[in-house]
Amino acid sequence: MNRNPLTKKGADGLREELQRLKSEDRPKIIAAIAEARAHGDLKENAEYHAAKEQQGFIETRISDIEQCLGAAQVIDxxxxxxxxxxxxxxxxxxxxxxxxxxxxxxxxxxxxxxxxxxxxxxxxxxxxxxxxxxxxxxxxxxxxxxxxxxxxxxxxxx
The missing domain is CATH 3.10.50.30 (Transcription elongation factor, GreA/GreB, C-terminal domain)
Structure with missing residues (x-):
């Protein structure tokens, strides 16, 4: 497996971003989806579709960061x-x-x-x-x- 070099500071920054995405951003978007879902018909619910799109971005970023950290060679x-x-x-x-x-x-x-x-x-x-x-x-x-x-x-x- 090819390991990508990453400085300790860069790895720490990615870990902080991952923690924020998981502990703050993900719960906020889940709450926004639940609130939008409560408004009724999902076909024409722009808030719901926007929240679902944002959730997709967050989940993709979480996956990308986890892959990067997993394949990283951290150098101090x-x-x-x-x-x-x-x-x-x-x-x-x-x-x-x-x-x-x-x-x-x-x-x-x-x-x-x-x-x-x-x-x-x-x-x-x-x-x-x-x-x-x-x-x-x-x-x-x-x-x-x-x-x-x-x-x-x-x-x-x-």
């Missing part, structure tokens, strides 16, 4: 000893060579990726270029706007 970056190399879970500070703009990203699993939050997928071109490199190394990334050159300023395991 704080316990890594990669001798300064960029590996899964590492947080990397980069300086763009052409304009000295600095950015900071953590290399995470596909499920956790959120570039706006500084979380870059391990399968992204940027992460693939960074893996195995060390502080002071330069990397070139093929981006939609052309090649971007970065210098690695620091590598941390938080």
């Amino acid at each position: 970056p704080a316990t890594l000893d990669a001798e300064g190399r960029v590996v899964f879970g590492a947080t990397v500070s980069l300086a763009r060579i052409d304009n000295d703009e600095t950015v900071r990203y953590q290399v995470v699993g596909d499920l956790e990726a959120n570039i706006g939050a500084g979380l870059v997928s391990v399968s992204s071109p940027l992460a693939r270029a960074l893996i195995g490199k060390e502080e002071g190394d330069s990397v070139s990334v093929d981006a939609p706007g052309g090649k971007i050159e970065y210098e690695i300023i620091s590598v941390e395991y938080l």
Whole structure:
């Protein structure tokens, strides 16, 4: 079975979401369905159909999260000893060579990726270029706007 990498923080976030879905959202939607059902004819009951659709979304999300967690290889970056190399879970500070703009990203699993939050997928071109490199190394990334050159300023395991 192929195990998908997930940071400890990402796994904890999914567990929290799963708990909320099961203990809060699911009971609310069950109550909403019961209330809508009490209004009578279900064929033309928009509240009932909307609640049933919402229930489907919740149940699908619960199933998806349970599958993801079941197939995940949880890695705690704080316990890594990669001798300064960029590996899964590492947080990397980069300086763009052409304009000295600095950015900071953590290399995470596909499920956790959120570039706006500084979380870059391990399968992204940027992460693939960074893996195995060390502080002071330069990397070139093929981006939609052309090649971007970065210098690695620091590598941390938080």
